[in-house]
Amino acid sequence: MSIIEARGLGRRYGKRWALEDCTLSLPEGRLVALIGPNGAGKSTLLNMIVGLTAPTAGELTVLDGHPAGSPAALDGIAFVAQDMPLYRNLTVADMVHLTRNLNVSFDTAAANRRLADLGIDPKQKAGKLSGGQQAQLALSLALARQPRLLVLDEPTAPLDPLARHDFMATVMTAMAEDGISVILSSHLLAELEKVADHLVLIADGRVRVDGPVDELIDAHRLVTAPRGALPQGCDVIESSGSHQLVRLAAPLPAALPSRPVGIEELTLAYFRQGTLIGAAS
Amino acid sequence: MTTLTAAPGVGLRPVRWSRLGWVTWRRYRFTLAAVVLVLAALSLELVLSGQHLRSAYDAVKACTPAASPRCRFLDESFHNTYGGGGFLAPVLLLLPGILGAFAGAPLVAKELETGTFRFAWTQGAGRMRWAVSLLLPAGLVLALLLAALGRLVAWHDQPLADAGIQSRLEPVTFSTSGVAVAAWALLGFALGAFAGVAWRRVLPGVASAFGAWFGLAFLATRVRGHYLAPLRTTSMQLSPRNLSVDEWWTKGGARVPSTQIDATLRSLGAEVSPHGVKVHVVPNSGSVDPIQYLLDHGYRQVTTYQPASRYWTLQWIETGWLVGLSVLLLGAAFWLLRRRAA
Numbered sequence: 001m002s003i004i005e006a007r008g009l010g011r012r013y014g015k016r017w018a019l020e021d022c023t024l025s026l027p028e029g030r031l032v033a034l035i036g037p038n039g040a041g042k043s044t045l046l047n048m049i050v051g052l053t054a055p056t057a058g059e060l061t062v063l064d065g066h067p068a069g070s071p072a073a074l075d076g077i078a079f080v081a082q083d084m085p086l087y088r089n090l091t092v093a094d095m096v097h098l099t100r101n102l103n104v105s106f107d108t109a110a111a112n113r114r115l116a117d118l119g120i121d122p123k124q125k126a127g128k129l130s131g132g133q134q135a136q137l138a139l140s141l142a143l144a145r146q147p148r149l150l151v152l153d154e155p156t157a158p159l160d161p162l163a164r165h166d167f168m169a170t171v172m173t174a175m176a177e178d179g180i181s182v183i184l185s186s187h188l189l190a191e192l193e194k195v196a197d198h199l200v201l202i203a204d205g206r207v208r209v210d211g212p213v214d215e216l217i218d219a220h221r222l223v224t225a226p227r228g229a230l231p232q233g234c235d236v237i238e239s240s241g242s243h244q245l246v247r248l249a250a251p252l253p254a255a256l257p258s259r260p261v262g263i264e265e266l267t268l269a270y271f272r273q274g275t276l277i278g279a280a281s
Numbered sequence: 282m283t284t285l286t287a288a289p290g291v292g293l294r295p296v297r298w299s300r301l302g303w304v305t306w307r308r309y310r311f312t313l314a315a316v317v318l319v320l321a322a323l324s325l326e327l328v329l330s331g332q333h334l335r336s337a338y339d340a341v342k343a344c345t346p347a348a349s350p351r352c353r354f355l356d357e358s359f360h361n362t363y364g365g366g367g368f369l370a371p372v373l374l375l376l377p378g379i380l381g382a383f384a385g386a387p388l389v390a391k392e393l394e395t396g397t398f399r400f401a402w403t404q405g406a407g408r409m410r411w412a413v414s415l416l417l418p419a420g421l422v423l424a425l426l427l428a429a430l431g432r433l434v435a436w437h438d439q440p441l442a443d444a445g446i447q448s449r450l451e452p453v454t455f456s457t458s459g460v461a462v463a464a465w466a467l468l469g470f471a472l473g474a475f476a477g478v479a480w481r482r483v484l485p486g487v488a489s490a491f492g493a494w495f496g497l498a499f500l501a502t503r504v505r506g507h508y509l510a511p512l513r514t515t516s517m518q519l520s521p522r523n524l525s526v527d528e529w530w531t532k533g534g535a536r537v538p539s540t541q542i543d544a545t546l547r548s549l550g551a552e553v554s555p556h557g558v559k560v561h562v563v564p565n566s567g568s569v570d571p572i573q574y575l576l577d578h579g580y581r582q583v584t585t586y587q588p589a590s591r592y593w594t595l596q597w598i599e600t601g602w603l604v605g606l607s608v609l610l611l612g613a614a615f616w617l618l619r620r621r622a623a
Contacts, residue, residue, distance in 0.1 A: 011622075043623075050403045052623035071293050074407050081399035087308065088395075094307060101300035102404035102411070104293065138400075145405065 003028045003149050003181045004049060005065070008058035011044050018044040020205045022058070026183065026198065027212075028148075031175060033196035034185040035267055041205040042185040043082065046153045049183065050079040063148055075104055078142035082153045084134050088127025092137060095126050099141045111144035114170075132163030139167060143174050150174070152184040156191065168195060189264040199263065201270055208270050213263065220247055220266055223258040230256075238269040245269045296406040301414030309419065316380060320426055323376070324433055326369060331437040334363060338440040364446050373434060373457040377427050378494035381469015382476075384423050386486035388415055389618065390477030399623060412618050416611065420470045424463040431462035442522055442589070449592050450524035452502045459596040464603035469494045471607035475614040478621070497606075501599065508598040511585035517572070522589040532580050542580070546571050 004026040011019045019041040026032050036042050047053040048060055051069025066073045086095060092115060100106040115122065118136050120129065129137060135155060142150060150171070156164040172195060174180055186192060199216055201209035209216065220237070223244045227236065233249035245261060252258055261269075341359045344352035389412065392398040402408035435458035441447040442454070449455060456465055472493050477486035506526035519525060530537045549571045575582075587595065 013622075047623040051407075052399060052402060054620070054622060069407075071295065071405075071407060074403065075293055075405045077403070079399070079403040081396065081403075083396065085396040085398075085400045087397060087400075090308070098304050098307060099404065101304050102296060102401070102406045104296055104405050 002026060003063060004032075004183070005061045006058065007060075009045075009048065009055055009060050010057035011041075011048060011053060012056040017205050019048075019202075020057075022207050024200065024207065024210055026181075026200070028181050029175075029179055030197035030212075031171075031182045031184065031195055032198040032200060033192045033213075034183060034200045034202065035187065035189065035192065036185075036202035037187060037271060040202045042202055043153055044205075045202065046079075046151055046183065046185055050074075050077055050151050052079075076148040077151060078145045078147035078149070079151045080135075080138045080142050080153065080155055083158060084138040084155075086126040086134060086138060088125065090126055091122065092120055092124050092126060092129070093122035095137065095141060096122070096144075099144070103145050105146050107144045107146055111140050114140045114143070130163075131158050132160065132166065135159055135163065135167050136170065139170055143170075143178075143180075146178070147180060150180050150182045152182065154185055154187075156186065156188060164191065171195075189267055193263045196263070199267075201267060203271050216266065217260060217263070220245065220261050221252060221258040222246075222261050222265070223252065223256055225256055237266075237273055296410060298410075298414060301406060301410060302418060305415050305418055312384075313422065316384070316423070316426065319380075320430055323369070323372070324430060327430075327433045327437045330367065330369065331433075334437065334440050337362065338444060341444070359444065360446060363441060363444075370453045373430075374453060374498075375495075376430075376457075377462055377466035378469040378491055378498060380423060380427070381466045381471075382473040382487050382490035382494060384419060385416075385470035385473025385475075386477035386490050387483045388419060388474060388477065389614070390481060390483045390486045393478075393481040393621075394483055409615065409619060412615060416474055416614070420467055420474075420607075420611070423470050424467045427466035428460065428463035431458045431460075434458045434462070445521040448522050448524045449589060450505070450587055450595065452498075452505075455505070455592075455595070456498065456501065456599075459593070460600045461596050461603070464600040464607070465494075465498065467607045468497065468603045468610075471610035471614070475610045475617075478614045478617045505595065505599065506585075506587055508595050509587065509591060511587055513583055513585045515581045515583055517582060519584050519586055520589070524587045524589075526585045526587060528582060528584040530575070530580050530582055532578075537580065542575070545575065549574055 002025045004024060006022050006024040009019065009022040009024075010017055022045065034042050034045065044053065048055055049062060049068055051074055054069070060068045062068050062073045063076045066076075087098070090098065096108060096111050096115070099111075100108050112122070115137065118133070118140070120133050120137060126134065126137060135158075139152075139155070152171070156167055159167060168191065171182060171184075175182060184192075184196075196213050198212050199209060200207060211219075223230065223246055224242060225244065226242060227239055227244055230236070230244060230246060231250070231253060234244075234252075235247040235249070236244050237247060238245040245266070337359050341352075341355050344355050346352065389398075392401060398408075401411055404411070406414075434454065435449075438447065438449065438454045438458065442449045447454065449458070455461060469490065472490040473486060476490040476493070477483065480486045480489065506524060511526045529539065530542045
C-alpha cells in the first residue's frame with residue numbers, strides 16, 4: 001500500500017522550478033521525514049500533496065490513487081501548515097466547532113478530550129494561546145478529523161524543546177493507536193533520528209535520497225582509509241582525507257576499519273555533496 | 282494503474298451547506314452587527330430628516346393663496362433648505378461602494394494575507410465550497426441591507442421629487458434607491474472579492490475595488506440618460522421631475538451651432554455662461570428678453586430627456602448590467618481562487 005505516489009512531479013514558479021522530476025512511492029503506516037535545507041522544495045511538495053498547489057508537471061496521487069486535492073483526498077488528509085494558521089480571534093471551542101463543520105467526519109469528543117488533557121481552556125481565544133498550545137490545538141483539530149494521512153510542515157520549528165517533545169509524543173501516540181501515516185518536514189535532523197521510519201532528502205528542488213531509514217543506515221558506512229583503498233563499486237558520498245562516507249554496493253572487506261553513520265551525518269553529507277544521487281532501494 | 286476503489290470521491294457525501302453557513306456566521310457575526318449598526322444610524326437620520334422635509338413641504342402645499350408673498354417666501358425657503366441634498370447625499374452616494382469594497386475584499390484576502398487559507402482550504406469541504414459559503418451569503422446580505430436602506434431613501438426624497446426640486450432620476454436618488462442601490466452594493470462587493478483574490482492583500486484590494494467602483498459610478502451618471510432613447514420636446518418648461526439629457530437650438534429644423542446662438546444673445550446684450558448643459562441667460566435691464574427674441578425669430582430649443590415615469594424601467598436596466606458585471610467578477614474571483622497556489 002502506498003500513501004503517496006508521485007511520478008515526474010514538478011512545480012514551477014515563474015521560471016524557477018521549486019521542485020523538479022520528483023518520483024516517489026511512500027509507504028502507508030510510516031512516519032516519513034522530509035528533510036532538506038530551507039527553500040529546498042519541501043513545502044512545495046507538501047502543498048501539492050494536500051491539494052493547495054497544483055503540479056506543473058507529472059502526476060501525483062494520494063491514498064491509493066486519488067488525485068491530490070480531490071474530495072476524497074481532502075477528506076482523508078489532515079494538514080498542519082507551517083506556523084499553525086488558526087483563526088486567532090475565535091475561541092478554542094469555536095475552532096473545534098468550526099473544524100467539525102468544515103468536515104464530513106470529525107470526532108468532537110476526542111478533540112475535546114485531548115484539549116482537556118492538555119489543559120487548554122476552551123473559552124480562550126486561539127490567538128492568546130502559547131506557541132506550544134497553538135501547535136497542540138492545530139494538531140488536535142487535525143487528528144480529530146480521523147485522517148489516513150497527517151501532513152505536518154515544519155511543525156516543531158517555532159516550539160521550545162519541551163513543547164517540541166510533547167508535540168511529537170502526541171503524533172507518535174496517534175500513529176500507534178489509530179495507525180495513521182505521517183509525513184513531516186523538518187530541518188531539525190536530530191529529533192527525527194528517533195522517530196522517522198522513512199527518509200526523503202530534498203535539495204535544490206530535487207529528491208536526493210528516498211528510502212527506509214534502517215536500509216539507508218545499513219547501506220552507508222564511514223570508512224577510515226584513503227580513497228584508493230576502497231573496493232570497486234563503492235559510491236563515495238563525501239571524502240575528507242582519511243575518512244570516506246560511502247554507499248555500499250557489497251559488504252566491505254573485514255580488514256577495512258569502518259563504523260555506521262547516523263541520519264544527521266548522512267543527511268549533511270548528501271547536502272554537502274550537492275549532486276544528484278539516484279533513489280535508494 | 283488504479284483500481285476501481287480508487288475512483289475519486291465515490292460514496293463521499295459533501296459537507297452540508299448549513300454547516301458551512303454556520304462557519305461564515307460565526308466568523309463574521311460581529312462584522313455584520315457593525316454594518317447593521319452603521320445602517321441603523323443612517324436610517325434614523327433619514328427618518329428624522331424625512332419627517333422635517335415632509336412637514337415643511339406640507340406647510341408649503343397648505344399655504345393659500347399661493348401667489349401671496351408669504352407663500353412665495355415659504356416656497357423659496359423650502360427650495361433653498363432642501364435643494365442641496367443635505368450632508369447625507371454624498372454619504373449615501375458612496376455608501377454602496379464603500380461597504381461593498383470593505384466587505385468583499387477582506388473575506389478572502391485576509392485569509393491569503395494571514396495564511397489561514399492553508400487551514401481552511403485543506404479541510405474536507407474543500408476550497409470552492411468554502412468560498413461559495415463565504416462570498417454568496419455575504420454579498421446577498423449586503424445587497425438586501427442596502428435595498429432596505431434604498432426604500433428609506435426613496436421615501437425620504439419623495440417630497441423633493443413632488444416639489445420639482447430634484448428628479449428621482451438624478452444620481453442622488455436614482456443610484457441610492459430602488460433596486461439599483463442593491464446592485465451597486467453587489468458590484469462593490471464583487472469588485473472587492475475579485476481584487477482581494479487578485480492582490481492577495483486586504484488594503485490594495487479595498488482601495489482598487491473602491492477606485493474601480495467610483496469610476497463605474499461616475500460612468501453610469503454619463504450613460505444613464507441613454508439606456509432608452511430619450512424623448513424630445515421643444516417646450517421650454519420641461520418639468521424638473523424629468524432628467525434632461527441634452528439640449529440645443531434649431532432653426533427651420535436644422536441644428537444651430539451654440540456659438541451662433543451665443544453670438545446672437547451677446548448682440549442683444551445678454552451674458553452667456555455655460556453651466557452644465559444649461560446656458561443661463563441673464564438679460565440686461567431694459568433690453569428685450571433674449572429667449573423671447575430667439576423664439577420670435579424662429580429658433581426653437583430642443584431638449585432630450587428621460588421622463589420621470591421611466592424610473593423603474595431605467596432602474597431595472599441599470600440593475601441588469603450591474604448584476605451581470607458582478608456575476609462576471611465573482612466568477613473570475615472563483616476561477617482565480619481555484620487556480621491559486623499556496
